[in-house]
Amino acid sequence: MNYQEIAKQLIPLLGGEDNIISGTHCATRLRLVIDDEAKVDKNAIEELDGVKGAFSSSGQFQIIFGTGAVNKVYEPFAKQLGFNTTSQSSDAHKEAAKRKMNPFARFARMLSNIFVPIIPAIVASGMLMGLLGLMKTYEWVDPSSGLYMTLDMFSSAAFIILPILIGFSAAKEFGATPYLGAVIGGIMIHPGLLNPWGLTDATPEYMDLFGLDIALLGYQGTVIPVLLAVYIMSLVEKNVRKIVPNAIDLLITPFVTVILTGFITFTAIGPLGRLLGDGIITALDAIYSTTHGIAGLIFGGLYSTIVLTGVHHSFHAIEAEILTKMAGNYLLPIWAMANVAQGGAGLAVFFRTKNKKTKEIALPAAFSSFLGITEPVIFGVNLKYRRPFIGAAIGGAMGGFYVAFTQVTSNGLGLTGIPMFAIAQDPLNYLIGFVIATASAFLATLLLGWKEE
Template sequence: MDTKKVASELTRLLGGKDNIISATHCATRLRIVLQDDDQPNKQEIEELDGVKGVFSASGQFQVIFGTGLVNKVYAEFAAETGLGTKDTDGGEKQVDHAEAAKKKMNPLARIARTLSNIFVPIIPAIVASGLLMGLLGMMTAFEWVASDSPWILFLDMFSSAAFIILPILIGFSAAKEFGANPYLGAVLGGIMTHPVLLNPWTLTDAVPESVSFLGMNVELLGYQGTVIPILLVVYIMSKIEKGLRKIIPNAIDLLVVPFVTVILTAFIAMLFIGPLGTWVGNGLTWSLDFIYSTAGIFAGLIFGGLYSTIVITGVHHSFHAIEAALIADLGVNFLLPIWAMANVAQGGAGLAVFFLTKNPKVKEIAIPASFSAFLGITEPIIFGVNLRFMRPFIGAAIGGALGGAYVVFTNVIVNAYGLTGIPMIAIAAPFGTANIINYLIGMLIAAAGAFVATWILGIKEDTTKK
């Protein structure tokens, strides 16, 4: 295909260069922030060579090209539009794409995107720890080595480290997102997990010491493995640091700002925000656990059926924070298996579309996008196929609800977050063979239920389109 021609046509159909504020791309999609979101001609863009679907989400107009091709199109698109050299006022300064996208979002979507930006970079550490816990559990359960073996000692250290220093990891990532010094964020996380404080991660039954400070009784309790306290603390830290930089002369900035920021925020953290954050976090965990235990399969039906709709809004990015809190407080994540059912169901609905459609371009998209959903990546099948006809999206919701009800009924759990579909088997394995089997059965129910529901509902194609 002629990527230069596609980029030129895409620019025209988006409303011209003047309507384009900024653009970037991910593994499969071109993401564009526009002045006027009503100008793009979506139908004609979908007909461009190589385009597998278009949609608007997270303050961006997104065009799906697929892995590899999107890089080539973006290079031509950047050259065509002169990206990064103009702002909304027509000036010549660099445009921050992330900030431009955030300005186009509603407040709820901004919060979701912020939480996503904080927790997504931490996913590799959480997944690694989850898999290490699984290996440790198998070595212990099957008695591969003696209980006092150095293997057990070392794997216990390796698997728990990420959760013990979780506030440090979140502190660094959150400070970057809030526009503060990330190393100061890490320092605050270190203060909240200092060895002087009782570590609740390993000493759950111990009673912390208390000290009297400024007339207040302060418990020397650490925040290892917690989520909400460090988020609140770093947010306040960012406000203090930014405020100080406005009034402190540059000549003494390096000496004064870090010192005052750390000492003020640390006292606020230990005396007020830390205990408040713990109370909020425990309340959230208790509420979710209560709903999960009380509503049972009905919770699975509702969450599994609605999750893909939530994905469209972009709010699902905030769920990583909730899942991290569940793992920190309960040691398990019972939400991710439900989300996984919704994702797999989208793939099942996409396969049904492949057999139902007469459009060769849709067939070309449906198969790879469906298998992508089985691997946990659903945007191509949702926006490129199922939402296009709507009925398959409804069919996927039915399949997701059925699968979600089953995994809740059988208590499928995992010990990390960030993986769904087939890869999630790795973080379900630590809880035994029955957990894996029930997860696989849930996947089959979700995919088959979505396929059958979509087949019954059918699709309504526009026969006038090429």
């Protein structure tokens, strides 16, 4: 491909230089904030060499090129438009994209920005938990041995200090000092508080604070309380900084921020957040455990449609709360079935289509969905012809029903498709669900058919 020429052709099809507010790219897509998307010629863009699909989501117009190609297109594209490629420019792009979102999508994106950087730590702990489970089940190592106890500490560390990780990431997203967010998270898991992690009948002591009985119970493994606490902290810090002279800002602002947020957390935010988190988990668990797979059928069938809205980014917070309170994350296997079903539908399109460009896109896009990256196959293939997208929803529902019925769970979050085998607690039933979702979507897509130009 002539990447210089593709970049040159893109600009007029996007409505000209004045219509492109800012741009950046991720692993597979060019992400652009457009002033007026009515001026964008989407069909002509999709016909360009190398383009695997285009769609509007999360306040951005996104063009799929695929791994490796997208950065080669972006380099001449940014140069022609005079874009600055520094981190400051990236932050400005994020702010521009936020302004184009509706409030609900903005909230979902905010949660995603907080949790996505934490996912590697949770994945590592989840894989270690899986390894420990195999060691215990097949008696590879004595549970009282030093090796087992050491790996056990390694596997639980990320969940024990989760409030610190969330505190740092959330403060950064809320525009506050990240290290103060980490301090608030640290306060919530202080050794002076009873650690409820792994305890079922924890009975904390109480202290008298301003006439209130405060339980000395830590927040290890919680999500919602620390999110609320750090949000309040960000408001406190910003308002204190407005009235404190610059000369003493470094001394006064952190001190006042930590002490005020700490008191508010112990007296109000913490207990309220714990109650809210427990309520969400109890409700979801009741639906999941009493419907015998129906929840998987519904969630698996609807998940890809939810992806189109961008709201799925908010699910990380719920999954993290489930993961720390229950035996495993039972939502992720259902999302995984919806994702691989998109790949099954994409394969059906590949085998049946006579359109050369569609055939070139469908196979690699379907394979990428089996690795957990679904945007190319959803927006570049299935949604373009509509009925394959419906076929994928049917496959996701069938696979979701099976993994929910057999109670497949995971030790982490963020990984779907083939990579999820590393954190699946029941790899055999996960594999069966994988095959059911893919095959059902493949057959449903062929039976539904679609019209091609």
